[in-house]
Amino acid sequence: MTVVTMVEYGQLPAVRLTAPDGAQATVALFGAHLLSWKTAEGKEHLFCSAKSALDGSKAIRGGVPVIFPQFNARGDGPRHGFARTSTWRLAGSGGEDGRVWAEFVLAPADLAAPVAQAWPHAFELRLRFTLGGPALDLLCTVQNTGTQPFPFGVALHTYFEVGQLEAAAIEGLQHCRYTDHLMATLEQQEPVLRFTEKTDRLYQAPPALTLRTAGGALRLEQQGYSEWVVWNPGAADAAALADMADDEYLRFVCIEPARVDQQQLAPGAQWVGRHRISN
Numbered sequence: 001m002t003v004v005t006m007v008e009y010g011q012l013p014a015v016r017l018t019a020p021d022g023a024q025a026t027v028a029l030f031g032a033h034l035l036s037w038k039t040a041e042g043k044e045h046l047f048c049s050a051k052s053a054l055d056g057s058k059a060i061r062g063g064v065p066v067i068f069p070q071f072n073a074r075g076d077g078p079r080h081g082f083a084r085t086s087t088w089r090l091a092g093s094g095g096e097d098g099r100v101w102a103e104f105v106l107a108p109a110d111l112a113a114p115v116a117q118a119w120p121h122a123f124e125l126r127l128r129f130t131l132g133g134p135a136l137d138l139l140c141t142v143q144n145t146g147t148q149p150f151p152f153g154v155a156l157h158t159y160f161e162v163g164q165l166e167a168a169a170i171e172g173l174q175h176c177r178y179t180d181h182l183m184a185t186l187e188q189q190e191p192v193l194r195f196t197e198k199t200d201r202l203y204q205a206p207p208a209l210t211l212r213t214a215g216g217a218l219r220l221e222q223q224g225y226s227e228w229v230v231w232n233p234g235a236a237d238a239a240a241l242a243d244m245a246d247d248e249y250l251r252f253v254c255i256e257p258a259r260v261d262q263q264q265l266a267p268g269a270q271w272v273g274r275h276r277i278s279n
C-alpha cells in the first residue's frame, strides 16, 4: 500500500510519501524541497544542517534545493533563483507498480508579488518525485505558457549524507572537463574525485556517476541537464555560513544535475530534466 500524508517538518508543511517497500520521502511545500529520503531499510541518504532554517524565512540548508530560474549569480535575480524560497502547490499524488509519487507545481500566481514583478514570465515549473525499490526519480519540467521566450537555468542541489567526507569518492569524472571556483577550465586526471579541500566544480556532464561512501554507493543518472556541479565548502567557507555548523561540511557532498547557463525557452515549449538516484 502506498501512503501520502501531510506532516510538519520543523515549522514547514510537508508531504510524506511511503512506498509499499517502506521507502520514505518528505517534501516541504516551501521550495518543493526534498528534506529526507530513506530507502526501505531505513537508511537516510540526504544531509540537512542542524542549523538550517525550517520556517520559510530563508532557503533550507540541505536536502534537495530546487534552483530556478538561475544558477548561482548567472542571472539578474536572487542567487540560485526564487524557486527554493517560494511555496509550491501539491498538484497530484498516487501509486503504481510498487512505487509512490507526488508532483509539485510553481507558476507566477504562486509567487510573492515582488518576485513575480521582477521575473514577469509565463512559466510552469513542475517537479515529480517517484520512489520505491532502490530508486528515487526526480522529473523536472519547465513549460513556457506564454507568447514570449524566456531564459532559465535549473539545478537540483542535492546534499548527500556521506558520514565521513574523507571516505567519499565520486567515480565517472575521469577525463571530464570542468570549471573550478577560480574559473579555470581543467580536465580531471584522477580516476576518482576525493574531497581534501574546498571543491566547487562545474563538469560538462557525463550521464552517470557513482558516489561511494563509508556506508555504501549510489548511482546518479541524468538526462536533459548539461552539467554536474560538485560542491563541498571546506572548513573556511563552512565556518562563514551562518546556517551550517563548523564541522558539518565533513558530512556531505553536493552533486547537482544542472543547466547552469540561462538558455531560452520558446513560447509553448517544454524542457524536461530527469534525474535518478539508486543504490
Ligand SMILES: O=P(O)(O)OC[C@H]1O[C@H](O)[C@H](O)[C@@H](O)[C@@H]1O
Binding pocket: 072, 079, 080, 200, 201, 229, 230, 231, 254
Ligand atoms: O549558499 P548557497 O546559496 O546555497 O550556495 C551554495 C553553493 O551552491 C553551488 O553548489 C555553487 O556552486 C557554490 O558556489 C555555492 O556556494
